[in-house]
Amino acid sequence: MNKIFSMIAVCLCGVCLAACKQENIRRGEVLAVKELGVYDVARLDELKKSLPFTFPPARNAVRLSKVTYGAAGLDGKPVKASGLLIVPEGVAGGLPALSYQHGVALNRKDVPSGAKTADVLLLAAYFGANGYVVLAPDYLGLGEAKGTHPYLHAKSEASAAEDLLRAVRTLPGLKLSGKLFLAGYSQGAHATLALQRSLEAPGAEAFPYKLTGTAGMSGPYDVSGTCFPELLRAPSQASAAYLAYLVFAMNNVYKIFPDLSAALKAPYAKAVPSLFDGRHRAGEIVKELPAAPADLFLPELLQAVEKDPAHPLNAALRENDVYNWKPLAPVRLYYGKADRDVPPENTLKAVRYMKGADVRAVNVGDALDHQTAVGPAFTAAYEWFETLK
Numbered sequence: 001m002n003k004i005f006s007m008i009a010v011c012l013c014g015v016c017l018a019a020c021k022q023e024n025i026r027r028g029e030v031l032a033v034k035e036l037g038v039y040d041v042a043r044l045d046e047l048k049k050s051l052p053f054t055f056p057p058a059r060n061a062v063r064l065s066k067v068t069y070g071a072a073g074l075d076g077k078p079v080k081a082s083g084l085l086i087v088p089e090g091v092a093g094g095l096p097a098l099s100y101q102h103g104v105a106l107n108r109k110d111v112p113s114g115a116k117t118a119d120v121l122l123l124a125a126y127f128g129a130n131g132y133v134v135l136a137p138d139y140l141g142l143g144e145a146k147g148t149h150p151y152l153h154a155k156s157e158a159s160a161a162e163d164l165l166r167a168v169r170t171l172p173g174l175k176l177s178g179k180l181f182l183a184g185y186s187q188g189a190h191a192t193l194a195l196q197r198s199l200e201a202p203g204a205e206a207f208p209y210k211l212t213g214t215a216g217m218s219g220p221y222d223v224s225g226t227c228f229p230e231l232l233r234a235p236s237q238a239s240a241a242y243l244a245y246l247v248f249a250m251n252n253v254y255k256i257f258p259d260l261s262a263a264l265k266a267p268y269a270k271a272v273p274s275l276f277d278g279r280h281r282a283g284e285i286v287k288e289l290p291a292a293p294a295d296l297f298l299p300e301l302l303q304a305v306e307k308d309p310a311h312p313l314n315a316a317l318r319e320n321d322v323y324n325w326k327p328l329a330p331v332r333l334y335y336g337k338a339d340r341d342v343p344p345e346n347t348l349k350a351v352r353y354m355k356g357a358d359v360r361a362v363n364v365g366d367a368l369d370h371q372t373a374v375g376p377a378f379t380a381a382y383e384w385f386e387t388l389k
Contacts, residue, residue: 025070025078027159028166036064036115038089039124048125051118053375056382058129061089064120066113068144069167071137072159074253082144083164084112086124086134087174094177096389097168097209098123098132099161101184101191102139104151106245106285108278111143112136119185122374126382131389133176137164139191141278149278151249152223154320157191158198162207169208180209181385185374186342189219189333193322193350200328211329213388215381218335218373220342221350224317230343232294232302238341240289240296241282244272247296250316263301263313323350330358332384334377336368 025031039047044058064086071081088095102119105111112120113136123134137160141149150156168174184192196214199207220227228246231239247264251257261269268289275285290296305311323346331354335347344363351361364376 025080027070027072027078028163028170029070029078030067030167030170031070031080032068033085033171034066034068036066036084038063039129041129044125044129047121051121051375053122054379055125056130058125059131060091060129062124062128063087063089064115064124066115067135067164067168069164071140071145071163072156073140074150074153074156079140079146080144081138081140081160081163082111082113083135083137083160084115084120084123085168086128086132086136088128088131088133091131094175095131095133096177096179096181096212097165098127098134098181098183098385099165099192099195100127100134100136101157101161101182101188101195102136103184103186103188104242104245105139105142105149106241106276106278107281108142108149110281111138113138113143122378126378127385130382130386132181132385133168133174135161135164135168137161148252148276149249150253151245152187152190152220152320153249153253154190154194154322155198158194161191161195162198165207165209176209178208178210179212179389181212181388182214183217183381183385184215184219185217185377186219186370189216190221190223190322192216193219193221193331196327196329196331197322197325213385214327214329214331215384216331216333216347217377217381218339218342218370219333219346221321221323221333221346223320224314225321226343226345226349228317230345234340235292236340237286237289237291238282240291240293241286242341243293244268244285244289244296245276247313248272248276250313250320254312254316256312256316263298264296265298268296324353326354327357327359330388332360332362332381334362334364334373334380336370336373336377337363337366338369339373341370
């Protein structure tokens with residue numbers, strides 16, 4: 001694998017210079033690859049001891065790299081984006097690819113390409129260390145991508161992942177089997193179904209992978225009908241943070257309000273844009289928000305949203321629901337029954353709508369919430385993928 005990355009570096013030298021000089025980025029184009037390090041089997045097994053999950057034994061070492069590439073911006077024009085590439089070491093033959101869409105990241109550095117998040121260790125330990133080539137996009141507005149992240153914006157989540165998959169396919173020396181698996185937790189599960197929907201849409205561009213299986217884990221698939229109303233009723237500052245991020249992002253994309261003072265109370269209307277500027281972390285954000293999520297909003301806005309299904313905010317939320325379609329490739333949706341951050345009804349509603357497709361809901365534990373379901377969900381997804389691999 002060292003030879004592969006030497007070849008990549010040589011090939012990309014000219015590409016990077018040309019891209020910088022011309023400032024002409026193309027979707028699915030690799031702009032740079034930066035090696036982040038190697039985890040050998042012993043190091044992986046040692047690192048796994050720090051997390052409260054049961055892991056499968058590592059079969060191989062992994063090499064991590066940051067990939068900078070061209071992705072579609074919100075206006076469709078290509079922009080610079082980044083993501084993580086995990087390549088198994090010393091594994092012969094064609095390898096399956098796994099596109100992993102990460103959970104909510106409030107700080108632009110807390111993304112897969114930063115190589116310091118728990119997501120990265122989980123990916124390396126579960127999938128990279130067992131023969132999967134893993135790709136994990138950072139999304140727009142995070143990592144190397146400029147601007148503000150459009151949280152739970154399905155179209156850009158999907159295109160960021162799809163463009164990374166195409167970009168990595170062009171790297172020399174990678175031996176891929178052609179099989180593709182999709183997985184994601186929390187926001188990442190939302191992005192995962194958005195990606196599958198995009199890949200399977202009628203008239204979608206031919207894709208150089210065969211989608212084999214999708215694992216969504218604790219995802220907010222029903223943004224409009226479940227997440228927004230349920231989080232409003234939840235007595236939690238974490239719920240207030242989710243809602244503030246969501247409304248801020250939807251307004252940035254759809255221009256629903258002339259400014260946030262038409263939706264949020266003072267002082268939150270002024271504070272929210274700076275809190276979600278990509279430089280803060282959860283603890284800093286949560287302490288600035290109300291304990292009751294509904295206290296974020298102007299009462300007249302909540303009344304309008306409740307009474308008028310055609311309200312622009314409702315329309316924006318509905319546009320980013322990802323449960324209401326019929327998958328072609330098999331799907332498993334894992335959840336913890338005690339999850340209050342992302343209510344299980346998201347999963348159950350998706351399965352009801354997708355009836356007739358190979359889709360199943362899997363409860364990984366009646367007492368498991370959004371945090372404690374992570375390990376069991378990853379384990380179940382990994383074990384299912386292994387039966388299809």
